[in-house]
Amino acid sequence: MEQFIRVKGIAAPLMRINIDTDQIIPARFLVRTSKEGIGEGLFADWRKSADFILNRQPFEGAVVILADRNFGCGSSREAAPQALRDRGFRAVIAPSFGGIFYNNCFRNGIVPVEMPIENVRQIAGEMEASGGRSEVTVDLEALRVSTAGGLSFDFIVPSMMREMMLAGKDEIEMTLEKGERIHAFRLTDKARRPWAYALAPG
Structure with missing residues (x-):
């Protein structure tokens, strides 16, 4: 699993509701046998437009x-x-997420940050006003999002997910x-409830 402490960089305002996984990666890009290079299909249908934000510098x-x-x-x-x-x-900041997507983010090196829409709009406004020159920091250790313009939100x-990513x-x-603690618990529990281990190996 990929470690994450914090990331600092440009944030792209993609302020749409209900961005689903088929829009993020259309089904036709799922035929590959590994995840290497899968980013080629990211927002593929939206990228057809030259005005799509991820087609524009910076x-x-x-x-x-x-979002x-x-x-x-x-x-x-x-x-x-x-x-x-x-x-x-490395991070997505939105008011809410699809449940399965939310959990999958952690296991793939991305921090999904839930934040009130008013706060997300403030950050997006700063990004747009600066032409993308302002930077955002997502700090998993401090549990804080901050911007170069002085915004700061916890x-x-x-x-458990935080502990996993930090480590x-x-x-x-x-x-x-936790193997030693698990083994010690099993020994104590087996002495107290031997019937529960009658058919268990070891």
Whole structure:
């Protein structure tokens, strides 16, 4: 799992509601056998327009997306956060997310930041007013989003997901690190409830 402490860079205002996973990565790009290069299909249909924000400088180099509510809704394709990450994105800031997409983000090196729409619009306004020259910092360690223009907003994420990303370890690795504690619990519990372990190996 990819580690994340903080990221600082350009944020692209994509202030639309209900951006679903089929818009993020259309189904025709899902036939590849690996996630390498999957970012080629990111927002493929929208990129056909020269005016699409990710086709314009300096937003082509954005590392954060700003969006309206329900980002990542729709089908449960993990390719959506994979495509975002392959194109260099490390965070998405929106009022709400599709549930499966939200969880998949953490496992693919992206922090989904839930924030009131008023705050997201303030950040988007600063980005647009500066022509993309202002930068946003998403700090997972401090649980804070800040901008070069002086905006600062706290956010929360599930503590387990935060711990995993800060350590760069997935659920299995985090569980294996607690092996001694798990073994000690099993010994104590087995002495207290031997019937529960009658058919269990070990």
